[in-house]
Amino acid sequence: MTVLLVEDDVGIGRFVSQGLAARGLSVRWERSGREVTGLVAAGAINLVILDLGLPDADGLDLCAAIRAMEIGVPVLMLTARGSLDDRLDGFAAGADDYLAKPFAFEELAARVDVLLRRDRDRKPDPVRFAALRLDPATQDATWDGQVIDLDPRGFALLLALARAGGEVVQRLTLIENIWGGDTDITDNALDVCASALRRRLGTSAPRLRVLALRGQGFALGLRQAADLPPT
Structure with missing residues (x-):
């Protein structure tokens, strides 16, 4: 302590x-x-x-x-x-x-x-990254106050990346966080999970980027407003 x-x-x-x-x-x-x-x-x-x-x-x-x-x-x-x-x-x-x-x-x-x-x-504190807010106790996710609809695995992936604050999280660490330590899940399953998360964020939080770094893992980043498609 x-x-x-x-x-x-x-x-x-x-x-x-x-x-x-x-x-x-x-x-x-x-x-x-x-x-x-x-x-x-x-x-x-x-x-x-x-x-x-x-x-x-x-x-x-x-x-x-x-x-x-x-x-x-x-x-x-x-x-x-x-x-x-x-x-x-x-x-x-x-x-x-x-x-x-x-x-x-x-x-x-x-x-x-x-x-x-x-x-x-006490319950775990909410995790923030820019305008993202994640509540581990309720699995609620919001961007700038707007709800992001995530499945449990997508939430677990986003939570692990947000806690890292933009730093790279290794693939094995992410697999353990999402599926548990005793699992035979492959890298391909993690890639599928990351792709599904990107699709959800593209609608609800387009500024958030889930970055894949070859041979390392994933990180959370932000797009500049000029890089977003016109609405």
Whole structure:
């Protein structure tokens, strides 16, 4: 389990990161808010411990930005602002818990345990690529808010490519994602699946391109508006 600690105070940051690491957690410590949304969007974070008073950002704004991306990772606000109004502002921004400084590490650790258990049970977050939105929990796919009608295999292929963010996904990886690991599916079946997906996207999301790279795999790309046929 990986915790993203966002804290500019060196003493508190070292105290918290070392304490959580001693409990077997992986801790990524950031001293500013610059990388927070990108790290969370990458999908490898199970909990964010977020200070409100950062040198380059307001923690409330960062929390709200995470929620605006439809990312449900638990957020624990860790701050010197401890009034009732401050706590209510934190919850309104999307925080799951709020701990005022100074604090006992044992209390922090107990709250972290609760939030990590919650993270294990949460549904997967929607995946986005440009105007594409894919919901793994419901298998709903939309482009710019318009529904894309996909069969389960087409959705699985598009989801794997969208998660790669435009990078190449190897053929074997795609076959395992779509048909499972114990299968005798051939490359030809994957090509057929990709062709069917292209036809669906050609109607509902013509800017999306499913690119085949010889000897490698597939990637998701975008057509420029000038390259689209006139409507």
